[in-house]
Amino acid sequence: MTRDLPAPRWLEDYASGEKLGWAQAVMAYADYCGVDGSADDDPEIEERLAMHRPPLAAYASRTGTRRNLAAMQDADWRLLISATGQLRTEGMRYALDNGAWTAFQQGQPFDEDAFVVAVDRLGERADWVVLPDIVEGGLASLEYSLTWLERLRGMPSRLLIAVQNGMQVQDVASFLSPAVGIFVGGSTQWKEETAQAWGSLARRRHCYLHVGRVNSARRIRICAAAGADSFDGTSVSRYAKTLPRLDRATRQADLFAAAHDSLEQAQRATADLCL
Secondary structure, rough: OOOOOOOOOOHHHHHHOOOOHHHHHHHHHHHHHHHOHHHOOOOOOOOOOOOOOOOOOOEEEEEOOOHHHHHHHHHOOOOEEEEOOOOOOOOOOOOEEOHHHHHHHHHOOOOOHHHHHHHHHHHOOOOOOEHHHHHHHHHHHHHHHHHHHOOOOOOOOOOEEEEEEOOOOHHHHHHHHHOOEEEEEEOOOHHHHHHHHHHHHHHHHOOEEEEEOOOOOHHHHHHHHOOOEEEOOOHHOOOHHHHHHHHHHOOOOOOOOHHOOOHHHHHHHOOOOOO
16 A cells, blocks of 8 residues: 655646646647557547557666766667666666665565655656556556556656566556556566567557566567567666677567557457466
């Protein structure tokens, strides 16, 4: 159960409609073009635009090592900043992680206060923000994330729901849109086995798809095959010498990725799917 923590003051202007953020603008555009996910719910609605995803974007955990940061900047990689770490962007594009994975690794409870502070400082201009979740927590994690989805209503940045072991496509689908996407978490084996299914769901709902903890060229290829928009890892943050090999893998497009499927193909791919 979440505590009654105050939301950032700047969020009030977006929630009230006084300010227009990226999320509000993209939803208005998506609604006009029939790509807001409604065509997935109602066959009478026609998609007016073909699905298109930009090249796979790469994020690496924030590091204080200047050499590694310079290598990442030269390769146009981005930072994934943890709410429990130092809240510094180093002048780079970034996304904001909630810190649940770090707490899980350390055997500590999730720090809601740290997450709220991080959203206050960095959430407004983040590429996306991962909603709080419970690592490998199944439907309990989804329920927890949805309480935060409501609390952050009006957020100008894209919000991502972390999918975990035990969740199925139908559990998540109705909450997704161009402004609310998927963060593939869970165990490594489950992540690899279900990535394609989440890719098909992202195609259906026209939502963003990110895959967490990707530290090899093989896993990057799995992300590309699923039609992911981005991935993150720690390898480049620790060892700059691994960047060229991993960066090459991000440039190899998969012509048969789930993102290129028609809406009908994506619907068939996820029909009656039991993860």
